[in-house]
Each structure stands twice: as structure tokens, then as C-alpha cells.
Amino acid sequence: MSGTTPTNPGQAPMARPDTDPFTSLRRGMDRLFDQVLGGSSWGAPWGNLPAAFTATGVLSPKVDVAETPAGLEVTAELPGIEAKDVSIELHEGVLTLRAERSAERKEEDKDKRWHIVERQSGTYLRRFALPFDADPDKVEARFDKGVLHIVIPRPAEQKPQARRIEIKG
Template structure:
């Protein structure tokens, strides 16, 4: 029986040749395959990006006046939200901190649960904003940001006619 007949569909024989010549590469490949098989079917919590940052659900809409951004930030306090604009990039950052403690002297248990996370999103603005008129309002876990265009950006673009050569 040939070794090729034992390989999963889509694999080539050079995989086995590399494994035979370098046992560390083979071990690494086997470990990667083990973790891939283990993690298959496991879904990340809603909003978790896999980078340690939480990614809030955001709606961005363009209006005649500028942009409107709405972000869902459940469980966040207003004091833990930072919105800043730097070099045409709007950054939305929020810290989520929760702690829950339960005690029962009769049943002899003490439980403390903590969860922490950072929400962060960045947006490259497609126009020059009027920085003095940007407004952010937070109510019931929803942050609404209104970003108006500057007076210069609000001017209409001039249409240039294309003539035949």
C-alpha cells in the first residue's frame, strides 16, 4: 500500500517527505492540526474579534450634512467612553468592567466573577469634518455621533465636461 493512499484528500506527498526529513516540522504540523480540530465549531462571543478587543456593533450612514455613527455599547458607563479625532481618523474606545460577588454563609460558598474588555473601532473619515461641531450623545447603551462636513467640504464639486479628441 502506498503512503499516498493514506493522505487526506487534497494533501500532496511533499507533506510526508518534509515530515520525514524534519521531525520538528512534523510535530508543529500535528499540533496545528490538533488545535484546528479542537477549535472547529467553537464560536467566539458576540463582538469578540479574537485580538482581545471587543468590536461594538456600529451603523454608519452618510447624510447631506455629514456622517452619523451609532454604536451599541451595552453595559458601558458614559464616563468609560472616549471619542477622539486625529488626522482624519475617528476613534471610538470604551472600557467594560463588571464584577459580581455572591456569598452564602449557610451553604459555605463565595463566588466572585469579573469581566473586562475594551471596545474599539476606528473610522477613516471620507471628508474634512467641522471639528468644532462634532457631537456625541450616549443614552441607554447606544452612542450616537454626528460628524458634520466642514464648509469647504460641503461645497459641490464642479462638473467637468469631457470633449472628444
């Protein structure tokens, strides 16, 4: 069985990792960050910061991206965020998710000594290059209990019209 691409019964074959545009994009970004950060994995130079926290202070939400015959489905975890603090933009084939989370703790409280502070505040940001030209007016998004769901439909296929070609000579 070596050399075969695994499949799911009743479904189309899975994209090979070396041809999947999202896997390729992720690998490229990982290589870029490894070069910029001196060959270490994300987050490592800053000690015990969570892996989702980058050098720029931007949080990277966990996402799932699924390709279907109808288009793409993107699901992002944005815990502690309200819908009013989330923005989605589609521009020149790039989907941008952005959300703001504000700190809840008050530093001026003199009677509190913080021992552990793991809850983060800041900007969540993720960008994805889409594998097709999507119509921004047809993209749908909903937000439920800290989870953002985005559906990006494929554009309608333009069917080539048959045309009779005259033979000369």
C-alpha cells in the first residue's frame, strides 16, 4: 500500500500534503518565523508564554479550515470575545480574521497579589490565502459561544460556450 493517498470511504481523496495550499502556506510561514526567530519554534524565545502568543504581541486563534464541494468552511476559537469585537475582511483573495480582547484584571487593586496570569488580552489575527476568487458579498459568518464559523462559497463556474470554428482553405 505504499505510495497511495489515504481516502475516506464515500469521499473524494484527501489532498496530498505537498499540494494542499493551506499546508504549503503554513509550512512557508513556519520557515519564515524560524528564520526570523533564530531557528526556534514559535514562542520559545519568550519563555513560558503560550504557543498562541507571537513575538509581536498578536494572539493566533486556533482554526479549522475544511474544503467542501461548495467552498470553504473556517471555524475559529475566540474564547472570551464578543461578536462586536470581531472583524472579518476578504480582500484580493486573502481572508483576514481580527478580534480584540481586553484585560479584565485591574492593576491598581493594591490588595491583590497575582500569582498566575494565563488569561491573555490583545489582538487575535489570522490570515488565509484562498485557493479561489471568492465573492465577499456571498461570504457568511456567525458567532456562537466564542466560536466563529465562516462559509466561503466557491464562485459559480463559468461554462465555456460552444462556438463553431470555420475551416479555411
